[in-house]
Amino acid sequence: MSRTRWFAIGQQLASRARVALTLLSFLLPLIAWSLVSYVPWIWHPLIRVGSPGDVAWFKQGLLVDRAVFAEENSKVAAAGGRLSEGVRANPIFLPAPHAVAKAFYTAFHTPPILRDELWLHQSLALSIKTIFLGFAISSVVGVPLGILCGAYTPVSRLAEPVIDFVRYMPAPAFGALAVAVLGIYDAPKIAIIVIGTFFQQVLVIANTVRRHDPALIEAAQTLGARPRQLLLRVVVPSCIVDLYNDQRILLGWAWTYLIVAEIVGVSSGITFFINQQAKYRNFENVYAAIIIIGIIGLGTDQALSLVGQHLFPWRQTRPSQLAAFLGRLFSMRNVPVFFRPPGPPTES
Amino acid sequence: MTSLATANLPDHRSQSPEVAERFRRLKERPVVLEVEQLGRQFNGQNGPITALHDISLRVHRRELVCVIGPSGCGKSTLIRIVAGLDEPTAGRMLVDGKETRGPCPERGMVFQGYTLFPWLTVKRNVMFGLEMAGMGRDLAEAEARLWIQLVGLNKFSDSFPHQLSGGMKQRVAIARALAPNPRVLLMDEPFGALDAQTRAQMQAHLLEIWRNVDVTILFITHDLDEAIFLADRIVVLKAHPGEIQEIIEVPVPRPRNLAQVSSPEFLATRRRLEELIHPREANAPMEKLPFIRMTNVGDDVE
Numbered sequence: 197m198s199r200t201r202w203f204a205i206g207q208q209l210a211s212r213a214r215v216a217l218t219l220l221s222f223l224l225p226l227i228a229w230s231l232v233s234y235v236p237w238i239w240h241p242l243i244r245v246g247s248p249g250d251v252a253w254f255k256q257g258l259l260v261d262r263a264v265f266a267e268e269n270s271k272v273a274a275a276g277g278r279l280s281e282g283v284r285a286n287p288i289f290l291p292a293p294h295a296v297a298k299a300f301y302t303a304f305h306t307p308p309i310l311r312d313e314l315w316l317h318q319s320l321a322l323s324i325k326t327i328f329l330g331f332a333i334s335s336v337v338g339v340p341l342g343i344l345c346g347a348y349t350p351v352s353r354l355a356e357p358v359i360d361f362v363r364y365m366p367a368p369a370f371g372a373l374a375v376a377v378l379g380i381y382d383a384p385k386i387a388i389i390v391i392g393t394f395f396q397q398v399l400v401i402a403n404t405v406r407r408h409d410p411a412l413i414e415a416a417q418t419l420g421a422r423p424r425q426l427l428l429r430v431v432v433p434s435c436i437v438d439l440y441n442d443q444r445i446l447l448g449w450a451w452t453y454l455i456v457a458e459i460v461g462v463s464s465g466i467t468f469f470i471n472q473q474a475k476y477r478n479f480e481n482v483y484a485a486i487i488i489i490g491i492i493g494l495g496t497d498q499a500l501s502l503v504g505q506h507l508f509p510w511r512q513t514r515p516s517q518l519a520a521f522l523g524r525l526f527s528m529r530n531v532p533v534f535f536r537p538p539g540p541p542t543e544s
Numbered sequence: 545m546t547s548l549a550t551a552n553l554p555d556h557r558s559q560s561p562e563v564a565e566r567f568r569r570l571k572e573r574p575v576v577l578e579v580e581q582l583g584r585q586f587n588g589q590n591g592p593i594t595a596l597h598d599i600s601l602r603v604h605r606r607e608l609v610c611v612i613g614p615s616g617c618g619k620s621t622l623i624r625i626v627a628g629l630d631e632p633t634a635g636r637m638l639v640d641g642k643e644t645r646g647p648c649p650e651r652g653m654v655f656q657g658y659t660l661f662p663w664l665t666v667k668r669n670v671m672f673g674l675e676m677a678g679m680g681r682d683l684a685e686a687e688a689r690l691w692i693q694l695v696g697l698n699k700f701s702d703s704f705p706h707q708l709s710g711g712m713k714q715r716v717a718i719a720r721a722l723a724p725n726p727r728v729l730l731m732d733e734p735f736g737a738l739d740a741q742t743r744a745q746m747q748a749h750l751l752e753i754w755r756n757v758d759v760t761i762l763f764i765t766h767d768l769d770e771a772i773f774l775a776d777r778i779v780v781l782k783a784h785p786g787e788i789q790e791i792i793e794v795p796v797p798r799p800r801n802l803a804q805v806s807s808p809e810f811l812a813t814r815r816r817l818e819e820l821i822h823p824r825e826a827n828a829p830m831e832k833l834p835f836i837r838m839t840n841v842g843d844d845v846e
Binding site: 510 | 627647648651652657676
């Protein structure tokens with residue numbers, strides 16, 4: 197096999213290189229984070245006091261600025277007292293990777309501090325419910341309306357200008373209104389997600405439908421299709437794969453509205469958990485919760501991609517990296533984790 | 545080309561008795577498609593542009609008529625109007641003596657770009673027109689199977705269009721257009737995107753289908769040999785405005801085969817078509833391009 201040309205435009209990579217780069221894209225930030233956390237002379241702007249010595253207000257475990265630490269020690273040295281000792285440390289808002297990794301376990305097993313607080317998995321379930329209800333309500337109206345806009349110009353001219361206008365209003369701006377109308381519990385949160393998703397959704401879906409192939413419409417007309425059949429049997433199926441992928445992207449957008457939605461009214465769900473843990477200064481739990489959101493989002497998207505491949509056999513959706521990776525992992529082929537001596541080349 | 549022009553060919557209008565008899569019987573058949581003084585104007589930037597002017601044509605039952613002409617002569621506009629995908633600005637169109645407009649399965653169409661539905665299997669593609677006509681699923685499926693068999697694609701009835709070659713796709717498109725039992729089959733340069741070998745196969749295939757199916761064919765092409773090989777009559781259009789220049793009765797006897805390409809009748813018809821479509825090309829020398837020599841002296845390729 198010829199050497200991979202990395203920077204040829206549009207060049208496909210060998211599958212081994214592709215997997216390696218995918219892993220690297222996660223590993224590089226992790227390596228940077230580890231360097232900052234574990235190599236004492238990189239950043240570490242604070243000192244964690246080990247033995248306080250003769251500095252009156254130092255206590256074991258206290259975090260102080262390096263300049264302050266040096267100043268106090270020089271004062272003690274001038275007075276001939278015992279020097280304070282300590283190690284360089286990072287601020288509390290930057291926990292080390294292993295602490296966050298441990299938090300993934302402990303966050304799920306630590307009972308809530310206050311009695312009416314929820315466990316982490318309960319908070320997550322609440323958030324997921326909010327997202328999916330909001331997205332479902334938005335889709336029930338938004339997808340058909342978008343399809344009508346894309347297919348029929350009068351509908352588009354009637355609906356799209358005002359939707360385009362409302363789209364620029366940030367969804368959180370409707371927060372106070374949503375609380376006034378819908379109360380303080382789940383309903384206004386779902387409403388924010390709906391507002392944040394719906395207007396984009398109509399425009400995105402309409403644009404996708406507008407890109408349908410007019411030649412297929414003409415072919416169907418010469419085969420006797422009537423207007424209703426043209427819409428349902430030709431236009432919609434011809435862009436169903438793109439619509440499905442649009443929905444995947446829109447679901448991602450819905451997630452970005454989750455946090456603002458959950459501080460509307462009574463703070464709830466994963467946002468409440470994050471805020472509460474930040475208040476207790478358990479920042480490793482905060483990071484764990486944020487990363488869990490990412491994992492749920494990516495996992496959902498990859499699962500939908502996998503489902504899409506089975507739903508639409510005539511066309512591949514965006515190929516699922518994860519599915520491909522898992523497939524290779526289980527067949528123990530082409531995975532950099534299992535480095536094997538390169539066998540005889542199978543391709544020329 | 546010069547050998548063609550100087551060769552001692554018969555006149556393209558002289559027909560053998562068999563061919564003349566065939567045309568006499570053909571003209572006794574009822575007229576299926578009639579186009580009367582059809583015109584089409586487009587609104588251009590500098591006033592209206594006449595794409596088609598005063599096109600009148602009568603196609604008899606089970607006749608195969610080819611329409612040929614230089615690019616821009618409006619042959620595609622003509623077939624789109626006949627298919628009902630474009631509105632004429634003048635004249636009218638009759639199928640079996642009844643005026644008609646708009647797209648309708650009585651006028652099936654095969655497009656150059658295949659236009660198969662990519663989300664449907666070959667079988668479901670062929671069933672599409674039948675289902676639109678309200679036929680039940682089982683009946684439509686049985687019917688579709690017959691048409692797929694006719695174009696020789698039984699093995700591929702559950703394949704998707706992207707799995708087929710260009711020639712196979714166009715065979716599916718023909719089966720799909722024929723399935724709802726059209727009176728007229730319109731074909732808009734259907735083999736234009738195929739390679740020469742596949743195109744020759746498809747032409748033979750089309751004649752085979754036409755022999756076995758009660759259908760009248762209006763076929764658009766820019767390929768002179770294709771027109772002569774397929775057609776009973778060839779309608780030659782000229783451009784600006786698109787008008788009928790001449791209607792040629794092809795004197796090549798049927799059944800056609802590839803050996804006839806060098807027969808005197810074929811060559812005479814070809815010479816006439818070339819005169820009509822490229823009138824000046826024979827005597828006007830090719831325009832000389834202003835080239836500067838950019839290679840070394842003595843480094844010649846010719």
